[in-house]
Amino acid sequence: EAGVTQSPTHLIKTRGQQVTLRCSPISGHTSVYWYQQALGLGLQFLLWYDEGEERNRGNFPPRFSGRQFPNYSSELNVNALELEDSALYLCASSPSGISTDTQYFGPGTRLTVL
Amino acid sequence: AQSVTQLDSQVPVFEEAPVELRCNYSSSVSVYLFWYVQYPNQGLQLLLKYLSGSTLVKGINGFEAEFNKSQTSFHLRKPSVHISDTAEYFCAVSKTSYDKVIFGPGTSLSVIP
Numbered sequence: 611e612a613g614v615t616q617s618p619t620h621l622i623k624t625r626g627q628q629v630t631l632r633c634s635p636i637s638g639h640t641s642v643y644w645y646q647q648a649l650g651l652g653l654q655f656l657l658w659y660d661e662g663e664e665r666n667r668g669n670f671p672p673r674f675s676g677r678q679f680p681n682y683s684s685e686l687n688v689n690a691l692e693l694e695d696s697a698l699y700l701c702a703s704s705p706s707g708i709s710t711d712t713q714y715f716g717p718g719t720r721l722t723v724l
Numbered sequence: 725a726q727s728v729t730q731l732d733s734q735v736p737v738f739e740e741a742p743v744e745l746r747c748n749y750s751s752s753v754s755v756y757l758f759w760y761v762q763y764p765n766q767g768l769q770l771l772l773k774y775l776s777g778s779t780l781v782k783g784i785n786g787f788e789a790e791f792n793k794s795q796t797s798f799h800l801r802k803p804s805v806h807i808s809d810t811a812e813y814f815c816a817v818s819k820t821s822y823d824k825v826i827f828g829p830g831t832s833l834s835v836i837p
Contacts, residue, residue: 652829709818715767
């Protein structure tokens, strides 16, 4: 069974640009989570989608947005990139829309903003 | 808001010695608690979770954790560590089954041969 996949693996952008990160959940999983893992800050919760709807949102500015498609894959968009957006962006999926489900994580997308 | 504290950012320990990684959470009526591990250059994976019932939870790779409601703690333990246990360990909490999962800052465990 294929795990959670994310693309691209690495990305380099400059300040002010926009970026789109992609995540494909494990087959059969309906929930997708996005986290930001910046150096020394642990995992910061960004967004949670389930069945195509935004379930919850973390304390990030509106320039962080996303969506979930009918096939449950998901995109994370970041507009007007700032230097502090440099981080590893992790996607996770779970079988259903309850937080007690185990989350299965992808390898992440490393974003560098210059 | 729910929060998680992992007091030790780094824990060095000799191989075959016991280890305890500490986790405290802000109190709530009820919580669900998790420990995830991130091995070098790998994604996170679940070690164990507490949902209800017995306060002693056993996980993979010989790890266990004890839920202590009065001390709002969920410390992770292993009686004898191996080199392969070197990783970043994250404690996490969710207030309800429909609330987001909040992760702690992580504890870096280094096992010394």
